[in-house]
Amino acid sequence: MTQMKPELGAWVSIGAYIVLSLAKLYVGYVSNSEALKADGWNNFTDILGSIAILIGLLIAKKPRDDNHPYGHSRAEHISSLIAAFIMMSIGVDVLINALQTLKDREYVQPDWIAVWTAGASAIFMFFVYMFNKRLALVTNSQALAAAAKDHLSDVLVSVGTVVGVVGAQLHMRWLDPVTAFVIGFMICKTAWDIFREASHTLTDGFDDEMLRRYKQEIERIDGVKQVVDIKGRMYGNEVVIDVTICVAPYLSVVTSHDIADQVERLLEQKYGVVYAHVHIEPYAQDHVFHGE
Structure with missing residues (x-):
């Protein structure tokens, strides 16, 4: 089968x-x-x-x-x-x-x-x-x-x-x-x-419950401070997810990229998401970089 x-x-x-x-x-x-x-x-x-x-x-x-x-x-x-x-x-x-x-x-x-x-x-x-x-x-x-x-x-x-x-x-x-x-x-x-x-x-309608589930899973990943926005759409039997996450502003580009890769792997391996576009932003409430 x-x-x-x-x-x-x-x-x-x-x-x-x-x-x-x-x-x-x-x-x-x-x-x-x-x-x-x-x-x-x-x-x-x-x-x-x-x-x-x-x-x-x-x-x-x-x-x-x-x-x-x-x-x-x-x-x-x-x-x-x-x-x-x-x-x-x-x-x-x-x-x-x-x-x-x-x-x-x-x-x-x-x-x-x-x-x-x-x-x-x-x-x-x-x-x-x-x-x-x-x-x-x-x-x-x-x-x-x-x-x-x-x-x-x-x-x-x-x-x-x-x-x-x-x-x-x-x-x-x-x-x-x-x-x-x-x-x-x-x-x-x-x-x-x-x-x-x-x-x-x-018309790009998507299951709200699935988006909430994706968000909860992503926020459990080490290094993800917050999921600011998440959207989904279907292309036939393929799921496409656009997600914006916040990470600590003092992290290097390489470390931030690794976190984004973890998000993509999670969505692909656990939920079969074919395309995941992860956008990274600095976490506004984290002031460790500025010594506050």
Whole structure:
């Protein structure tokens, strides 16, 4: 697993979604199940989203150049945004179709094959979810983590489809389009969550709790008098930290540089920070150099 790359997860997702979307759309139209058709369209959006994520992951691997001194890692977040837009557009379409069916009261009783298709899909997607979730943790890929989150929603959607179709079989035919409406809502909700997380990162949002943890660790380093400022940002799966520390003003340049190296090693070895920029300032309250 440690040798695997995040692109593998995208390829697995694409393959799984192609099979599931074709199967669900075909069975959904044959069995007259609005819920299963909605589930199939949900998986179709996931194909497009997974392709966008794959492209983002491949672009993110490009090395640094003159125009991209930090590399191309943020392409992952852009691909997540594209996936969110695609999912939202189809989710709205599913909502509209479900509402139209409920309004017209044109209910039909789907066949039992829709139940077996949705049930098998839920089990299959659960294994895909577990695989990509683990791969996202190993590779520290936010785009793949977003894809795994979508996989889990797909599992719940398929379970909901089973409930809707079974209810329709029990003469509650309105339950099938209601389930389709719920599925459409879940597609939109997942799209919004992915959009919010990606846009937060692209606008240099960062976890305050992690910054507090970094600050506490740095201030424990011998020679660091105070952490004046610390900022963080994400470039794909890479963390970049800018920190300003205060040291005693009588220290030599070499000693101060050694302290800065210790800060960089701490952040890299303990937290996997790829880039750490350490700025050093004299500690204003330390007057030993002036004999006070």
